[in-house]
Amino acid sequence: MLSKKTKYGLKALTYLASRPDKEPVQIAEIAEHENISQKFLESILLSLRKTGFLGSKKGKGGGYYLIKDASEIPMTTVIRVLEGPIAMVPCVSLNFYEKCDDCPDENECSVHKLMLMVRDSALEVYRNNTLADILT
Amino acid sequence: MLSKKTKYGLKALTYLASRPDKEPVQIAEIAEHENISQKFLESILLSLRKTGFLGSKKGKGGGYYLIKDASEIPMTTVIRVLEGPIAMVPCVSLNFYEKCDDCPDENECSVHKLMLMVRDSALEVYRNNTLADILT
Protein backbone atom coordinates (compact mmCIF):
# COMPACT_ATOMS: atom_id res chain seq x y z
CA MET A 1 0.00 0.00 0.00
CA LEU A 2 1.23 3.45 -0.90
CA SER A 3 1.82 5.58 2.19
CA LYS A 4 0.04 8.89 2.64
CA LYS A 5 3.43 10.52 2.69
CA THR A 6 4.14 9.36 -0.84
CA LYS A 7 0.66 10.18 -2.04
CA TYR A 8 0.77 13.68 -0.60
CA GLY A 9 4.30 14.25 -1.79
CA LEU A 10 3.38 13.29 -5.34
CA LYS A 11 0.34 15.52 -5.25
CA ALA A 12 2.38 18.44 -4.01
CA LEU A 13 5.00 17.94 -6.71
CA THR A 14 2.26 17.75 -9.30
CA TYR A 15 0.67 20.92 -8.03
CA LEU A 16 3.96 22.77 -8.25
CA ALA A 17 4.67 21.37 -11.71
CA SER A 18 1.31 22.45 -13.06
CA ARG A 19 1.96 26.02 -12.04
CA PRO A 20 2.44 28.37 -15.02
CA ASP A 21 5.40 30.17 -13.44
CA LYS A 22 8.10 28.98 -11.06
CA GLU A 23 7.24 31.39 -8.25
CA PRO A 24 7.30 30.01 -4.69
CA VAL A 25 4.02 28.50 -3.49
CA GLN A 26 3.10 28.52 0.17
CA ILE A 27 2.56 25.27 2.07
CA ALA A 28 -0.87 26.50 3.13
CA GLU A 29 -1.98 26.91 -0.46
CA ILE A 30 -0.87 23.41 -1.46
CA ALA A 31 -2.36 21.87 1.67
CA GLU A 32 -5.71 23.52 1.08
CA HIS A 33 -5.86 22.72 -2.61
CA GLU A 34 -4.93 19.06 -2.13
CA ASN A 35 -6.76 18.48 1.15
CA ILE A 36 -3.68 17.62 3.15
CA SER A 37 -2.89 18.31 6.80
CA GLN A 38 -0.66 21.36 6.66
CA LYS A 39 1.78 20.23 9.32
CA PHE A 40 2.17 16.81 7.79
CA LEU A 41 2.74 18.31 4.37
CA GLU A 42 5.32 20.61 5.89
CA SER A 43 7.54 17.69 6.86
CA ILE A 44 7.10 16.05 3.48
CA LEU A 45 8.10 19.18 1.57
CA LEU A 46 11.06 19.57 3.87
CA SER A 47 12.37 16.13 2.95
CA LEU A 48 11.77 16.83 -0.73
CA ARG A 49 13.87 19.95 -0.42
CA LYS A 50 16.66 18.10 1.39
CA THR A 51 16.77 15.48 -1.32
CA GLY A 52 17.10 18.08 -4.02
CA PHE A 53 13.70 18.19 -5.68
CA LEU A 54 12.53 21.49 -4.30
CA GLY A 55 13.89 24.90 -3.47
CA SER A 56 12.41 27.12 -0.81
CA LYS A 57 12.23 30.74 0.15
CA LYS A 58 11.46 32.10 3.60
CA GLY A 59 9.50 35.17 4.62
CA LYS A 60 6.73 37.01 2.85
CA GLY A 61 6.23 35.81 -0.71
CA GLY A 62 8.12 32.68 0.21
CA GLY A 63 7.24 29.05 -0.32
CA TYR A 64 8.39 26.02 -2.30
CA TYR A 65 9.20 25.67 -5.98
CA LEU A 66 10.54 23.01 -8.32
CA ILE A 67 14.27 23.24 -8.92
CA LYS A 68 14.29 21.19 -12.11
CA ASP A 69 11.93 20.90 -15.01
CA ALA A 70 9.19 18.34 -14.40
CA SER A 71 10.35 16.34 -17.40
CA GLU A 72 13.69 15.82 -15.71
CA ILE A 73 12.26 14.26 -12.58
CA PRO A 74 11.88 10.50 -13.05
CA MET A 75 9.37 8.64 -10.93
CA THR A 76 12.02 6.15 -9.82
CA THR A 77 13.83 8.76 -7.73
CA VAL A 78 10.63 10.32 -6.39
CA ILE A 79 9.23 6.97 -5.25
CA ARG A 80 12.52 5.90 -3.70
CA VAL A 81 12.79 9.11 -1.68
CA LEU A 82 9.20 9.19 -0.51
CA GLU A 83 8.22 5.52 -0.27
CA GLY A 84 11.54 3.75 -0.04
CA PRO A 85 12.33 0.54 -1.93
CA ILE A 86 10.43 -0.18 -5.13
CA ALA A 87 10.87 -3.91 -4.54
CA MET A 88 8.38 -5.67 -2.30
CA VAL A 89 11.05 -7.75 -0.59
CA PRO A 90 14.53 -6.52 0.37
CA CYS A 91 16.23 -9.49 -1.30
CA VAL A 92 15.26 -8.21 -4.78
CA SER A 93 15.92 -4.53 -4.11
CA LEU A 94 18.51 -2.73 -6.21
CA ASN A 95 19.01 0.22 -3.87
CA PHE A 96 18.01 -1.27 -0.52
CA TYR A 97 19.24 -4.87 -0.79
CA GLU A 98 19.12 -7.07 2.28
CA LYS A 99 19.44 -10.81 2.67
CA CYS A 100 16.51 -12.74 4.10
CA ASP A 101 16.98 -14.32 7.53
CA ASP A 102 15.26 -17.47 6.43
CA CYS A 103 16.06 -18.61 2.89
CA PRO A 104 19.51 -20.24 2.59
CA ASP A 105 19.64 -19.72 -1.20
CA GLU A 106 17.90 -16.92 -3.08
CA ASN A 107 18.14 -18.76 -6.37
CA GLU A 108 16.04 -21.56 -4.92
CA CYS A 109 13.35 -19.24 -3.57
CA SER A 110 10.03 -18.96 -5.37
CA VAL A 111 9.17 -15.70 -3.64
CA HIS A 112 12.44 -14.22 -4.84
CA LYS A 113 11.72 -15.39 -8.37
CA LEU A 114 8.22 -13.91 -8.45
CA MET A 115 9.10 -10.64 -6.78
CA LEU A 116 11.98 -10.12 -9.17
CA MET A 117 9.51 -10.08 -12.02
CA VAL A 118 7.17 -7.74 -10.16
CA ARG A 119 10.00 -5.37 -9.36
CA ASP A 120 11.12 -5.26 -12.97
CA SER A 121 7.64 -4.48 -14.20
CA ALA A 122 7.19 -1.67 -11.69
CA LEU A 123 10.62 -0.34 -12.45
CA GLU A 124 9.79 -0.12 -16.12
CA VAL A 125 6.78 2.06 -15.38
CA TYR A 126 8.69 4.34 -13.04
CA ARG A 127 11.60 4.66 -15.43
CA ASN A 128 9.39 5.55 -18.34
CA ASN A 129 7.52 8.28 -16.52
CA THR A 130 8.65 11.65 -15.28
CA LEU A 131 6.70 14.15 -13.24
CA ALA A 132 5.70 15.82 -16.50
CA ASP A 133 4.16 12.60 -17.79
CA ILE A 134 1.69 12.19 -14.98
CA LEU A 135 0.25 15.69 -15.14
CA THR A 136 -3.42 15.55 -16.11
CA MET B 1 6.34 -4.28 1.32
CA LEU B 2 5.23 -7.88 1.13
CA SER B 3 3.92 -9.13 4.48
CA LYS B 4 5.47 -12.16 6.16
CA LYS B 5 2.10 -13.81 5.90
CA THR B 6 2.20 -13.65 2.11
CA LYS B 7 5.83 -14.65 1.97
CA TYR B 8 5.32 -17.65 4.23
CA GLY B 9 2.11 -18.61 2.47
CA LEU B 10 3.82 -18.59 -0.89
CA LYS B 11 6.71 -20.64 0.44
CA ALA B 12 4.37 -23.19 1.93
CA LEU B 13 2.42 -23.49 -1.31
CA THR B 14 5.66 -23.90 -3.20
CA TYR B 15 6.86 -26.57 -0.83
CA LEU B 16 3.65 -28.52 -1.27
CA ALA B 17 3.75 -28.10 -5.04
CA SER B 18 7.30 -29.38 -5.29
CA ARG B 19 6.35 -32.58 -3.54
CA PRO B 20 6.48 -35.61 -5.83
CA ASP B 21 3.21 -37.05 -4.53
CA LYS B 22 0.08 -35.40 -3.18
CA GLU B 23 0.27 -36.93 0.27
CA PRO B 24 -0.55 -34.71 3.26
CA VAL B 25 2.41 -32.81 4.70
CA GLN B 26 2.51 -31.85 8.36
CA ILE B 27 2.68 -28.21 9.42
CA ALA B 28 5.76 -28.98 11.46
CA GLU B 29 7.62 -30.26 8.43
CA ILE B 30 6.85 -27.19 6.35
CA ALA B 31 7.66 -24.85 9.21
CA GLU B 32 11.02 -26.46 9.81
CA HIS B 33 12.00 -26.66 6.17
CA GLU B 34 11.07 -23.05 5.44
CA ASN B 35 12.15 -21.55 8.77
CA ILE B 36 8.73 -20.32 9.76
CA SER B 37 7.14 -20.03 13.20
CA GLN B 38 4.90 -23.07 13.38
CA LYS B 39 1.97 -21.39 15.06
CA PHE B 40 2.01 -18.50 12.62
CA LEU B 41 2.18 -20.87 9.68
CA GLU B 42 -0.74 -22.77 11.15
CA SER B 43 -3.03 -19.77 10.81
CA ILE B 44 -1.82 -19.07 7.30
CA LEU B 45 -2.46 -22.61 6.12
CA LEU B 46 -5.86 -22.48 7.74
CA SER B 47 -6.83 -19.45 5.68
CA LEU B 48 -5.45 -21.08 2.54
CA ARG B 49 -7.65 -24.06 3.20
CA LYS B 50 -10.72 -21.90 3.79
CA THR B 51 -10.15 -20.09 0.53
CA GLY B 52 -9.95 -23.31 -1.40
CA PHE B 53 -6.28 -23.74 -2.17
CA LEU B 54 -5.54 -26.54 0.26
CA GLY B 55 -7.15 -29.65 1.63
CA SER B 56 -6.33 -31.10 5.03
CA LYS B 57 -6.45 -34.34 6.90
CA LYS B 58 -6.49 -34.77 10.67
CA GLY B 59 -4.86 -37.36 12.87
CA LYS B 60 -1.78 -39.46 12.32
CA GLY B 61 -0.51 -39.21 8.78
CA GLY B 62 -2.47 -36.00 8.40
CA GLY B 63 -1.43 -32.60 7.11
CA TYR B 64 -2.07 -30.25 4.23
CA TYR B 65 -2.04 -30.88 0.49
CA LEU B 66 -2.75 -28.99 -2.71
CA ILE B 67 -6.26 -29.49 -4.02
CA LYS B 68 -5.54 -28.37 -7.55
CA ASP B 69 -2.60 -28.76 -9.84
CA ALA B 70 0.01 -26.03 -9.36
CA SER B 71 -0.42 -24.95 -12.97
CA GLU B 72 -4.05 -24.09 -12.22
CA ILE B 73 -3.28 -21.72 -9.37
CA PRO B 74 -2.69 -18.21 -10.74
CA MET B 75 -0.65 -15.77 -8.68
CA THR B 76 -3.42 -13.17 -8.87
CA THR B 77 -5.69 -15.19 -6.63
CA VAL B 78 -2.92 -16.24 -4.25
CA ILE B 79 -1.73 -12.67 -3.76
CA ARG B 80 -5.24 -11.32 -3.30
CA VAL B 81 -6.04 -13.89 -0.63
CA LEU B 82 -2.78 -13.55 1.27
CA GLU B 83 -1.78 -9.93 0.74
CA GLY B 84 -5.02 -8.24 -0.24
CA PRO B 85 -5.29 -5.68 -3.06
CA ILE B 86 -2.71 -5.77 -5.82
CA ALA B 87 -3.18 -2.04 -6.39
CA MET B 88 -1.16 0.33 -4.22
CA VAL B 89 -4.07 2.71 -3.75
CA PRO B 90 -7.71 1.67 -3.29
CA CYS B 91 -8.90 4.04 -6.01
CA VAL B 92 -7.25 1.91 -8.72
CA SER B 93 -8.14 -1.48 -7.25
CA LEU B 94 -10.27 -3.85 -9.31
CA ASN B 95 -11.36 -6.08 -6.43
CA PHE B 96 -11.07 -3.72 -3.47
CA TYR B 97 -12.10 -0.37 -4.95
CA GLU B 98 -12.61 2.59 -2.63
CA LYS B 99 -12.88 6.27 -3.35
CA CYS B 100 -10.27 8.61 -1.87
CA ASP B 101 -11.41 11.02 0.82
CA ASP B 102 -9.42 13.82 -0.67
CA CYS B 103 -9.38 13.97 -4.48
CA PRO B 104 -12.62 15.35 -5.94
CA ASP B 105 -11.95 13.83 -9.37
CA GLU B 106 -9.91 10.69 -10.03
CA ASN B 107 -9.38 11.60 -13.66
CA GLU B 108 -7.58 14.73 -12.59
CA CYS B 109 -5.31 12.94 -10.11
CA SER B 110 -1.68 12.30 -10.99
CA VAL B 111 -1.32 9.63 -8.32
CA HIS B 112 -4.27 7.79 -9.76
CA LYS B 113 -2.79 8.00 -13.23
CA LEU B 114 0.60 6.65 -12.15
CA MET B 115 -0.73 3.92 -9.90
CA LEU B 116 -3.02 2.69 -12.63
CA MET B 117 0.02 1.95 -14.76
CA VAL B 118 1.82 0.28 -11.87
CA ARG B 119 -1.20 -1.88 -11.11
CA ASP B 120 -1.49 -2.98 -14.71
CA SER B 121 2.15 -3.96 -14.90
CA ALA B 122 1.95 -5.98 -11.69
CA LEU B 123 -1.27 -7.57 -12.80
CA GLU B 124 0.33 -8.74 -16.00
CA VAL B 125 3.03 -10.55 -14.06
CA TYR B 126 0.60 -12.19 -11.66
CA ARG B 127 -1.73 -13.22 -14.47
CA ASN B 128 1.04 -14.78 -16.48
CA ASN B 129 2.38 -16.86 -13.63
CA THR B 130 0.91 -19.82 -11.81
CA LEU B 131 2.31 -21.62 -8.81
CA ALA B 132 3.93 -24.06 -11.22
CA ASP B 133 5.80 -21.25 -12.95
CA ILE B 134 7.62 -20.03 -9.87
CA LEU B 135 8.97 -23.40 -8.79
CA THR B 136 12.75 -23.43 -8.91
Add this chain to the structure above:
DNA sequence: TGTTTATCCTATTAAATCTATAGGGTAATT
Protein backbone atom coordinates in the same frame (compact mmCIF):
# COMPACT_ATOMS: atom_id res chain seq x y z
C1' DT C 1 14.44 48.52 13.55
C1' DG C 2 10.46 46.08 14.69
C1' DT C 3 6.61 43.45 13.01
C1' DT C 4 4.80 40.13 10.08
C1' DT C 5 5.24 36.21 7.23
C1' DA C 6 6.54 31.68 6.27
C1' DT C 7 9.87 28.06 6.30
C1' DC C 8 12.81 25.09 9.48
C1' DC C 9 13.40 21.45 12.88
C1' DT C 10 12.85 18.14 16.82
C1' DA C 11 10.15 15.56 19.70
C1' DT C 12 6.15 13.21 20.87
C1' DT C 13 1.78 10.99 20.58
C1' DA C 14 -2.14 8.47 18.59
C1' DA C 15 -3.64 5.01 15.61
C1' DA C 16 -3.27 1.20 12.81
C1' DT C 17 -1.22 -2.95 11.25
C1' DC C 18 1.59 -6.88 11.47
C1' DT C 19 3.67 -10.79 13.73
C1' DA C 20 3.57 -14.11 16.84
C1' DT C 21 1.97 -16.79 20.88
C1' DA C 22 -1.28 -18.97 24.16
C1' DG C 23 -4.34 -22.40 25.14
C1' DG C 24 -7.40 -25.43 24.45
C1' DG C 25 -10.94 -28.06 21.10
C1' DT C 26 -11.92 -31.54 17.49
C1' DA C 27 -11.39 -35.37 14.49
C1' DA C 28 -8.88 -39.28 12.66
C1' DT C 29 -5.69 -43.09 13.21
C1' DT C 30 -3.75 -47.02 15.56
Add this chain to the structure above:
DNA sequence: AATTACCCTATAGATTTAATAGGATAAACA
Protein backbone atom coordinates in the same frame (compact mmCIF):
# COMPACT_ATOMS: atom_id res chain seq x y z
C1' DA D 1 -8.29 -45.43 24.83
C1' DA D 2 -4.21 -43.09 23.52
C1' DT D 3 -1.85 -40.51 20.29
C1' DT D 4 -1.41 -37.49 16.56
C1' DA D 5 -2.19 -33.36 14.14
C1' DC D 6 -5.30 -30.01 12.46
C1' DC D 7 -8.98 -26.45 14.18
C1' DC D 8 -10.17 -21.99 16.23
C1' DT D 9 -10.37 -17.73 19.05
C1' DA D 10 -8.30 -14.39 21.62
C1' DT D 11 -4.72 -11.51 22.76
C1' DA D 12 -0.26 -9.46 23.41
C1' DG D 13 4.01 -7.42 21.60
C1' DA D 14 6.39 -4.96 18.10
C1' DT D 15 6.69 -1.98 14.37
C1' DT D 16 5.24 1.52 11.23
C1' DT D 17 2.49 5.31 9.87
C1' DA D 18 0.10 9.60 10.46
C1' DA D 19 -0.40 13.54 12.64
C1' DT D 20 0.40 17.27 16.16
C1' DA D 21 2.89 20.43 19.24
C1' DG D 22 5.77 24.08 19.90
C1' DG D 23 8.98 26.90 19.05
C1' DA D 24 13.53 28.61 16.16
C1' DT D 25 15.18 30.94 12.15
C1' DA D 26 15.28 33.89 8.26
C1' DA D 27 13.37 37.12 4.86
C1' DA D 28 10.41 41.04 3.56
C1' DC D 29 8.53 45.41 4.44
C1' DA D 30 6.94 49.54 6.61
